[in-house]
Amino acid sequence: MVTSEFKVVLGVIGADCHAVGNKILMNVIEQLGVSVVNLGVMVSQDEFIDAAIETGADAILVSSIYGHGEIDCMGLRERCIERGIGDILLYIGGNLIVGKRDFDSIEKQFKAMGFDRVFRAGDDLKMFVDMLKGEIVQKRAKGRPEQVAELCKA
Numbered sequence: 814m815v816t817s818e819f820k821v822v823l824g825v826i827g828a829d830c831h832a833v834g835n836k837i838l839m840n841v842i843e844q845l846g847v848s849v850v851n852l853g854v855m856v857s858q859d860e861f862i863d864a865a866i867e868t869g870a871d872a873i874l875v876s877s878i879y880g881h882g883e884i885d886c887m888g889l890r891e892r893c894i895e896r897g898i899g900d901i902l903l904y905i906g907g908n909l910i911v912g913k914r915d916f917d918s919i920e921k922q923f924k925a926m927g928f929d930r931v932f933r934a935g936d937d938l939k940m941f942v943d944m945l946k947g948e949i950v951q952k953r954a955k956g957r958p959e960q961v962a963e964l965c966k967a
Contacts, residue, residue, distance in 0.1 A: 819949055822864045823874045824852035827885030831878035845942040858889050862896050871949045872902035882909035890927025902948055906932030
């Protein structure tokens with residue numbers, strides 16, 4: 814694991830056992846300067862939350878490739894709130910639903926479920942990590958605008 818000022822929990826939710834993308838995500842995210850606690854595949858909501866609490870993670874990154882993300886992620890934000898980390902960044906990406914729907918409706922659905930960002934399989938990972946770091950910096954500096962510029966140098 815890379816040591817960094819940015820720390821995330823990564824995993825594949827539910828009964829999804831697709832491991833290759835998870836390893837690719839971990840490697841790219843770490844190469845771009847973010848510490849990753851990788852929970853692997855078939856991760857429950859509580860395992861994500863437990864790991865985020867234990868490690869002091871800035872974000873939970875949920876992957877779902879088998880199409881049942883909408884079922885597996887229902888209530889995740891509420892569970893985070895119940896466990897005291899209601900303001901943690903929640904990102905999700907992959908093949909999130911069964912069937913074909915336009916991405917805008919999928920994104921709207923997952924944002925309504927409490928996710929901060931929703932990504933398609935194949936989105937640009939550098940852009941994703943840059944966005945993640947920027948949002949972590951903004952969250953940390955909330956209410957302290959004079960610190961945003963300093964944190965952005967990291």
